[in-house]
Amino acid sequence: MFEAVLTPAEIDEVEAQFGVALPDEYRSFLAEVGAGGPGPALELTSLRRIDGTWGWVWDCDKEYPWLLDATGPFVETEDWADQQRATLRAAGYEPLAPAEDAGYRDDYRKAFGETGEGVWHLERGRGAIHISDNGCGMTGWLIVVGPHRGELRHRDCGLNPPFEPYDDAQGRRHTFRSWYLAWLEKRERAVR
Incomplete structure (x- = not known):
């Protein structure tokens, strides 16, 4: 319906x-x-x-x-990693090499604490x-x-x-x- x-x-x-x-x-x-x-x-x-x-x-x-x-x-797939690194650096966090499937999700958790996963999803x-x-x-x-x-x-x-x-x-x-x-x-x- x-x-x-x-x-x-x-x-x-x-x-x-x-x-x-x-x-x-x-x-x-x-x-x-x-x-x-x-x-x-x-x-x-x-x-x-x-x-x-x-x-x-x-x-x-x-x-x-x-x-x-x-x-x-x-942001299209090919530009997404650049956007992730820029966001992390703007938050004062230097990103590590990403895990293949999770990208920079773990870095977002470290940079933004408990809200990191949510920040990652909203930005994506x-x-x-x-x-x-x-x-x-x-x-x-x-x-x-x-x-x-x-x-x-x-x-x-x-x-x-x-x-x-x-x-x-x-x-x-x-x-x-x-x-x-x-x-x-x-x-x-x-x-x-």
Whole structure:
């Protein structure tokens, strides 16, 4: 079941809260289809106002909405290590050589203490919306800030760098619309 659609005023409020314009295809979906519901993999995250603040939530974690950090662009895989080192150095910590799978996560824990893991995750998602729950720690992300604005990425939480592009059958990068329609077409074929 879909969440209720958002009014233009509510969408404007979301954009004002985060200081960013949502990609047009996603903005249209929110206004014409719903603010969450069925979708690729398990579900789309739901855009909701909780205690006066907009955020994206999924059924298994309603108490902790994803709050978009639009202060910088989403950083692609090849640039992520440079961003990690810069953040650690800005915090006064000289990073060690990273473990292959965890990247600089241990360094973040040392540099930022108990909040280190959270800082690492929030920085890694900067400029993107957690758009879908794909199960088993895998998620879908809609890029909102940066040169790949409007494209989607898949994240496997067990890998670093954990984001890979969603591509269509022709190898083109999916946008929200093409990604969602491809899922709908697949579901329709399965029902027939």
